[in-house]
Amino acid sequence: MAERAFQVDLRGVVDLLSRHLYSSPRVYLRELLQNAVDAITARGAGGGRVRIETGGGALRVHDDGVGLTEDEVHALLATIGRSSKRDELGFARHDFLGQFGIGLLSGFLVADEIEVVTRSAKGGPAVRWTGLAGGSYRVEPGERAEPGTTVTLRARPGSGELLAPDVVRELAATYGGLLPIDLTVDGAPVTAGGPPWLAAHRDPAARRRALDAYCRDLYGFEPFDVIDLDVPEAGLTGVAFVLPRPVAPSARGAHRVYLKRMLLAEGVEGLLPGWAFFVRCVVDATELKPTASREALYEDELLDATRDALGDRLRQWLVRLAETDPARLRGFLRLHRLGVKAMALHDDDMLRLVDRWLEFETSAGPMTLAEFRRRHPGTARYAASVEEFRRLAAVAGAQGVGVVNGGYVHDTEIIERLPAIDPGIAVRRLDPAELTTAFGVVDPAAELALRPFLAAAQRAVDHLGCEVVVRDFDPASLPALYLTSRAAEHQAEVAEAREAADELFGGLLDALHSAVRADRPQLVLNHRNPLTRRITALAEDGLVELAVQGLYGQALLLGHHPLRPADTAVLNRSFLGLLEWAVHTPEDGR
Numbered sequence: 001m002a003e004r005a006f007q008v009d010l011r012g013v014v015d016l017l018s019r020h021l022y023s024s025p026r027v028y029l030r031e032l033l034q035n036a037v038d039a040i041t042a043r044g045a046g047g048g049r050v051r052i053e054t055g056g057g058a059l060r061v062h063d064d065g066v067g068l069t070e071d072e073v074h075a076l077l078a079t080i081g082r083s084s085k086r087d088e089l090g091f092a093r094h095d096f097l098g099q100f101g102i103g104l105l106s107g108f109l110v111a112d113e114i115e116v117v118t119r120s121a122k123g124g125p126a127v128r129w130t131g132l133a134g135g136s137y138r139v140e141p142g143e144r145a146e147p148g149t150t151v152t153l154r155a156r157p158g159s160g161e162l163l164a165p166d167v168v169r170e171l172a173a174t175y176g177g178l179l180p181i182d183l184t185v186d187g188a189p190v191t192a193g194g195p196p197w198l199a200a201h202r203d204p205a206a207r208r209r210a211l212d213a214y215c216r217d218l219y220g221f222e223p224f225d226v227i228d229l230d231v232p233e234a235g236l237t238g239v240a241f242v243l244p245r246p247v248a249p250s251a252r253g254a255h256r257v258y259l260k261r262m263l264l265a266e267g268v269e270g271l272l273p274g275w276a277f278f279v280r281c282v283v284d285a286t287e288l289k290p291t292a293s294r295e296a297l298y299e300d301e302l303l304d305a306t307r308d309a310l311g312d313r314l315r316q317w318l319v320r321l322a323e324t325d326p327a328r329l330r331g332f333l334r335l336h337r338l339g340v341k342a343m344a345l346h347d348d349d350m351l352r353l354v355d356r357w358l359e360f361e362t363s364a365g366p367m368t369l370a371e372f373r374r375r376h377p378g379t380a381r382y383a384a385s386v387e388e389f390r391r392l393a394a395v396a397g398a399q400g401v402g403v404v405n406g407g408y409v410h411d412t413e414i415i416e417r418l419p420a421i422d423p424g425i426a427v428r429r430l431d432p433a434e435l436t437t438a439f440g441v442v443d444p445a446a447e448l449a450l451r452p453f454l455a456a457a458q459r460a461v462d463h464l465g466c467e468v469v470v471r472d473f474d475p476a477s478l479p480a481l482y483l484t485s486r487a488a489e490h491q492a493e494v495a496e497a498r499e500a501a502d503e504l505f506g507g508l509l510d511a512l513h514s515a516v517r518a519d520r521p522q523l524v525l526n527h528r529n530p531l532t533r534r535i536t537a538l539a540e541d542g543l544v545e546l547a548v549q550g551l552y553g554q555a556l557l558l559g560h561h562p563l564r565p566a567d568t569a570v571l572n573r574s575f576l577g578l579l580e581w582a583v584h585t586p587e588d589g590r
């Protein structure tokens with residue numbers, strides 16, 4: 001049976017490229033530029049010039065590269081997928097930008113006809129090749145004195161804008177601005193001096209000024225700092241600009257990546273570890289691979305290793321800043337506090353940084369976790385919500401029990417991770433019930449004298465489900481404290497669910513409820529407080545009831561506890577009742 005060759009529908013292939021491979025027809029210029037640079041590399045004479053000319057609805061790219069012989073023209077230009085830039089085994093050769101043998105086709109994104117006039121540096125006459133979008137080409141003798149190649153695109157109706165002089169200038173500068181060749185558009189130079197981070201400067205300050213200006217130009221911000229990047233195994237050099245304002249840690253870090261000095265894309269993702277959201281990078285690499293579209297980095301082991309190395313570099317920068325310039329580190333942390341905390345969740349070095357430098361709210365005022373651990377060795381207690389902290393911090397602090405506010409984003413997780421960097425510390429969520437054990441008990445004689453009062457007080461709040469106790473504690477200015485233990489909170493939730501549940505499920509909850517040890521919230525009256533003391537000495541039962549209910553309501557409000565309807569009713573009742581006592585006249589007969 002005779003073997004047949006594949007037929008290729010060129011229009012279909014071009015359509016595929018333009019719709020599914022390239023994000024924009026603008027890439028046509030990058031592909032032409034790339035071929036010109038590769039041809040110069042292949043000639044190996046060093047230097048090299050590429051001149052781009054616009055005008056008359058056409059674009060001409062002249063290079064003084066290696067050129068093509070007539071045989072090569074047939075073999076390379078007319079065969080889709082064939083490239084001179086691979087070795088015998090089909091691997092991309094290291095020195096070249098191209099590798100797939102499809103780039104030239106991108107000319108058809110903007111033109112119906114591509115003309116190549118070329119003369120090989122190996123000798124032989126000049127050749128003119130003309131390829132048509134319809135899928136045919138012709139080869140004829142060309143005119144050209146020197147070795148090299150000129151590619152001409154004539155704009156297809158509707159594509160003229162992409163070949164207009166200012167657009168071409170912009171595209172050439174964007175893609176080719178760092179190329180190590182002499183590139184001009186209509187005579188105006190586009191390349192100047194290569195990567196700004198490799199340029200020589202008088203002194204470090206001058207270099208920094210130049211890089212700041214580069215960052216302003218590129219990203220529109222004044223960098224907080226500039227970090228040099230260098231990953232030899234990827235042939236990577238570059239800079240990371242530290243953002244001068246906060247960003248959401250979830251923001252995708254997009255970086256400007258050049259491969260062999262040719263721009264890959266302005267928004268490349270995946271160059272840095274996910275946590276490194278606080279920098280924008282510009283890098284050039286010789287060993288990283290592009291995807292076929294040349295708009296993203298190819299995921300391989302090298303990219304993985306590079307990402308880790310760059311992450312290390314940023315980490316080192318932070319650690320060094322901590323050692324050499326704490327004031328600046330604080331400035332950085334003020335900006336990127338949230339992001340650094342997010343990093344600390346997964347990274348011990350970052351956790352150490354947070355531990356040592358970030359201030360947390362504690363019962364003894366703002367301080368770092370390191371300082372807090374120094375003051376309270378052994379156990380670190382925290383409140384899991386801002387409310388819980390507000391409720392308990394002052395009282396806990398007065399008993400010498402240190403509490404950290406773990407109520408803000410990431411804080412509880414960070415505090416719970418402290419044993420990772422300090423094995424000597426145990427971390428516990430503060431149980432309000434613990435506090436009562438720190439309170440002093442009233443001496444036995446006074447306790448005995450208080451019994452009748454306590455009985456009356458208990459009657460006053462019994463229907464509210466709480467238990468009255470009298471203790472001796474600081475701050476003396478606090479008349480009463482409402483404390484719910486974790487178990488009591490749990491029980492209150494079960495009771496609430498019971499009210500909302502149907503018969504069957506309700507029965508289940510009842511069983512559960514009675515299985516839990518009765519652990520009622522406590523109204524702790526402070527024997528050290530003068531007002532409370534006077535209340536305990538009241539003789540009249542009616543007034544005791546009103547006063548205790550008043551203390552109960554005030555303790556609820558002060559502790560930001562939620563008010564149930566019964567609580568609100570009691571609060572109202574005691575307030576009005578006490579008002580009445582305050583304004584009553586002897587004629588009322590009391």
Ligand SMILES: Nc1ncnc2c1ncn2[C@@H]1O[C@H](COP(=O)(O)OP(=O)(O)OP(=O)(O)O)[C@@H](O)[C@H]1O
Nearest residue numbers: 035036039076083084098099100101102103104149
């Ligand atoms: N300006 C040029 N000078 C010399 N040879 C060229 C020139 N442009 C293209 N060629 C030849 O044509 C071949 C095909 O080019 P094409 O741009 O389609 O693919 P490529 O550059 O090899 O790979 P890629 O698809 O990755 O760009 C090249 O391998 C090269 O040999």
